[in-house]
Amino acid sequence: MRPDAEHDLEAAYRAHRTSLFHFLRRNAGAEEAPDLVQEVFARAAGSAQRRQLVNPGGFLRRIAQNLLIDRARRQKSSRAVFYPLREEAEGAIPAAQEWNLEAADLLRLYEAAVDAMPPKTRRVFLMHRVDELSYREIHEALGISIATVEYHMMKALGQIAKAVDGGR
Incomplete structure (x- = not known):
C-alpha cells in the first residue's frame, strides 16, 4: 500500500x-x-x-x-428457508474445517486490533458495535460531537482493516 x-x-x-x-x-x-x-x-x-x-x-x-x-x-x-439437517450425511467436511480455522485467525487479528486501539477510539467502537448505540447516543453519553464519533469509528475500522490485511 x-x-x-x-x-x-x-x-x-x-x-x-x-x-x-x-x-x-x-x-x-x-x-x-x-x-x-x-x-x-x-x-x-x-x-x-x-x-x-x-x-x-x-x-x-x-x-x-x-x-x-x-x-x-x-x-x-428476507423470508428464511429452513432445510432439515441430516447429521449422518451432512457432517463437517475438511473445507468447512479449514474455513473455521481461517475464521478463528481473523477473529484473533480483529481482537488484537481492537486491543491495540487508543482507549477513546476503542470505547467509541465498542459502544457502537457491541452495545449497539447509535452515533447520537454515543455523542450524548461521551459529550463529544457526532463528527468526532464518526472520526473514531473511521479510525477504528481503518486499524482493523490494516490488521486483517497485514495478517493474511
Missing part, C-alpha cells in the same frame, strides 16, 4: 461523508444513514482499489449505491 493511501481515504472521508450521508438518508432513511455511511467507508478501507483512488467521490458513491442494492435485495428476500 502507498504510505499515503490511508491518508487519502481519511481525506476522502472528510470530503465526502456529508454528501454520502445526505444521499443515504434520502434513499434509506435518517435512522440507517449513519450506519450505512460507516459501512461505505468500512468497505472502502477493505477494498484493494483504495490504493489508487482517482475519483474518491465516485468510488464512495458506487459503494453506497451497491449497499442500497444489497439492502433492497435482503429486504426482498
